[in-house]
Amino acid sequence: MIDVNVSLGRWPFQRFLFDAARPLARHLKSCGIRKALVASTESVLYPDPDVYDEACFEQIREVPGLLPVKTVNPVLATWRTSLCDFADRYELKAIRLYPSYHRYGLDDPIVNELVKTAIKLKLPVMVAVRVEDERQQYSLMQVPGVPLAAIAKFAAAHPRARVVALNGYFHEIVAVKERRNLYFDIAFAELTDTLRALTEYMPARQLLFGSQTPFLTTKAAAMKVELANISQGNCERIAEGNAVSLFRLDR
Amino acid sequence: MIIDIHTHHFLGRETLKSPEPVEPLMRLAKQAGVTRMNLLGNLFRTGKIRPPARDLKAINTLTMRQVRAYPDFFTGFCYLNPVLDGRFLIDEIDRCVADGNLTGLKFEIDLNCRDPRLDPLLDRARELDIPVLHHSWHNIDLCTQPYKSDPPDIADLAARHPQVTIIMPHLAGVGVRGVLDVLPHPNVLIDTSGGLSVAGLIEYAVDRLGPGRLLYGSDVNGRDFSCQIGRVLGAQVSAKVKEQILWRNAARVLKLGITE
Ligand SMILES: [Zn+2]
Numbered sequence: 001m002i003d004v005n006v007s008l009g010r011w012p013f014q015r016f017l018f019d020a021a022r023p024l025a026r027h028l029k030s031c032g033i034r035k036a037l038v039a040s041t042e043s044v045l046y047p048d049p050d051v052y053d054e055a056c057f058e059q060i061r062e063v064p065g066l067l068p069v070k071t072v073n074p075v076l077a078t079w080r081t082s083l084c085d086f087a088d089r090y091e092l093k094a095i096r097l098y099p100s101y102h103r104y105g106l107d108d109p110i111v112n113e114l115v116k117t118a119i120k121l122k123l124p125v126m127v128a129v130r131v132e133d134e135r136q137q138y139s140l141m142q143v144p145g146v147p148l149a150a151i152a153k154f155a156a157a158h159p160r161a162r163v164v165a166l167n168g169y170f171h172e173i174v175a176v177k178e179r180r181n182l183y184f185d186i187a188f189a190e191l192t193d194t195l196r197a198l199t200e201y202m203p204a205r206q207l208l209f210g211s212q213t214p215f216l217t218t219k220a221a222a223m224k225v226e227l228a229n230i231s232q233g234n235c236e237r238i239a240e241g242n243a244v245s246l247f248r249l250d251r
Numbered sequence: 252m253i254i255d256i257h258t259h260h261f262l263g264r265e266t267l268k269s270p271e272p273v274e275p276l277m278r279l280a281k282q283a284g285v286t287r288m289n290l291l292g293n294l295f296r297t298g299k300i301r302p303p304a305r306d307l308k309a310i311n312t313l314t315m316r317q318v319r320a321y322p323d324f325f326t327g328f329c330y331l332n333p334v335l336d337g338r339f340l341i342d343e344i345d346r347c348v349a350d351g352n353l354t355g356l357k358f359e360i361d362l363n364c365r366d367p368r369l370d371p372l373l374d375r376a377r378e379l380d381i382p383v384l385h386h387s388w389h390n391i392d393l394c395t396q397p398y399k400s401d402p403p404d405i406a407d408l409a410a411r412h413p414q415v416t417i418i419m420p421h422l423a424g425v426g427v428r429g430v431l432d433v434l435p436h437p438n439v440l441i442d443t444s445g446g447l448s449v450a451g452l453i454e455y456a457v458d459r460l461g462p463g464r465l466l467y468g469s470d471v472n473g474r475d476f477s478c479q480i481g482r483v484l485g486a487q488v489s490a491k492v493k494e495q496i497l498w499r500n501a502a503r504v505l506k507l508g509i510t511e
Contacts, residue, residue, distance in 0.1 A: 014449070015455070016451065017451055017454065017487050031485070133447050133449075135388075135424070135446065136423065136424075136426060136446065136447075188447060190447075190473075190474060190478060191473060191474075191475065192279065192471055192472045192475055192476075194475045194477070194478070214450055216447055216448050216449060216450055217448040217450045217481060217482045217485040218485055219481040219482070219485025220479075220482045220485055221448075221481070222481060222485075223477040223478055223480060223481035223484070224475060224478050224481075226477065227282060227283055227476070227477040228477075229279075229282075
């Protein structure tokens with residue numbers, strides 16, 4: 001499987017069992033995951049994402065199967081030079097945005113500029129709907145989720161961009177009507193017989209396997225695929241195929 | 252072997268008289284390796300908390316019917332709304348447990364469990380030697396609520412009834428704090444259902460409480476057996492501990508007499 005939703009690093013509100021690249025890769029492999037798109041955990045909260053992104057990418061550079069995803073905060077004055085510089089130095093597979101943590105709207109003009117740059121660099125834009133379930137957040141740090149409708153509007157406004165909504169709940173994902181260039185990972189999506197239910201609402205080509213490791217238990221996401229009551233073709237698309245074409249990965 | 256301590260067979264309001272068949276849910280459970288399901292009742296069938304006596308009886312009658320249809324697969328708990336008349340509630344326990352086929356009590360979010368109205372019901376559970384599963388979740392505002400019970404409320408109930416086995420559901424919902432809240436009360440077990448499969452919590456709970464106080468639960472419908480079982484199978488604990496969580500502890504609490 002290819003996991004599009006993995007992070008590496010530490011988080012103040014949770015104790016991770018895998019916070020170094022090699023043990024993380026070994027753990028993913030034990031759950032049937034051979035490639036993973038990895039972003040730095042600290043880059044969500046630390047004011048300059050470049051600092052922890054660099055540390056993260058240097059670590060995973062040595063580990064086959066772990067592929068870098070750059071966290072971009074478009075509110076920062078340096079986002080453009082930083083992104084181009086990182087794209088030169090590392091084989092970035094995507095960028096990740098955290099609009100609710102970095103406090104901007106997806107319709108902000110600055111985001112237009114960012115999307116143009118991402119298109120030029122051929123990088124899909126991942127938008128984290130949330131990092132943690134709102135009901136389990138630290139009581140003094142309540143961060144609202146990004147409405148899926150705003151992400152759908154954003155994707156529609158940039159038809160040449162490829163947009164991935166990470167960590168959306170089932171009911172949020174299936175409520176999105178316009179989604180031509182919009183993809184969803186399955187880390188937070190759950191309903192009885194999850195993948196069968198999801199594929200009743202949308203084509204499998206828009207769904208991506210994501211586990212949100214190390215926040216969530218990797219095996220929990222893996223078993224959604226292992227026990228899925230869907231065709232083998234759709235299962236393969238969600239587990240690997242869609243990610244291979246969307247992120248231009250080697251087979 | 253897997254015993255799912257926390258399941259519901261939800262039905263629409265109008266389908267209670269001719270209920271939706273339970274077999275498709277059973278099939279999914281079996282496909283995921285579940286060998287037994289503990290039914291807690293089709294709660295909220297009226298769409299509201301605090302169901303009246305008529306609805307409560309209908310819910311429990313349906314659970315009894317499902318257990319009767321598949322006694323090797325289902326066990327069930329008698330759901331109670333503690334704000335109803337105390338005499339009626341004792342009679343309902345006797346109808347469903349003493350004279351029926353249900354083997355535990357279930358409380359939801361009808362009344363905070365610090366309320367003394369729960370006491371005669373827990374006393375009856377002790378007399379009948381049956382476990383009680385009481386809803387819980389750590390609410391962000393951290394103050395006692397009139398309906399919902401947080402883990403400190405469960406701890407209060409457990410201290411009042413030390414001889415009754417109390418299952419506090421939703422490990423991810425009660426979190427690290429919830430584990431600590433019930434730590435001093437060995438009669439409280441926690442089920443793994445509810446919320447996301449937050450990594451590290453099962454490991455933490457096993458470390459703090461020991462492996463004998465955790466039970467696998469899915470909280471289906473609405474939840475998926477695959478990832479609910481996956482959160483246990485994926486925990487970084489020994490195969491022996493996983494076996495305790497997945498069925499041994501439940502077999503003990505439900506007195507199923509299964510050892511292998
Ligand atoms: Zn439940």
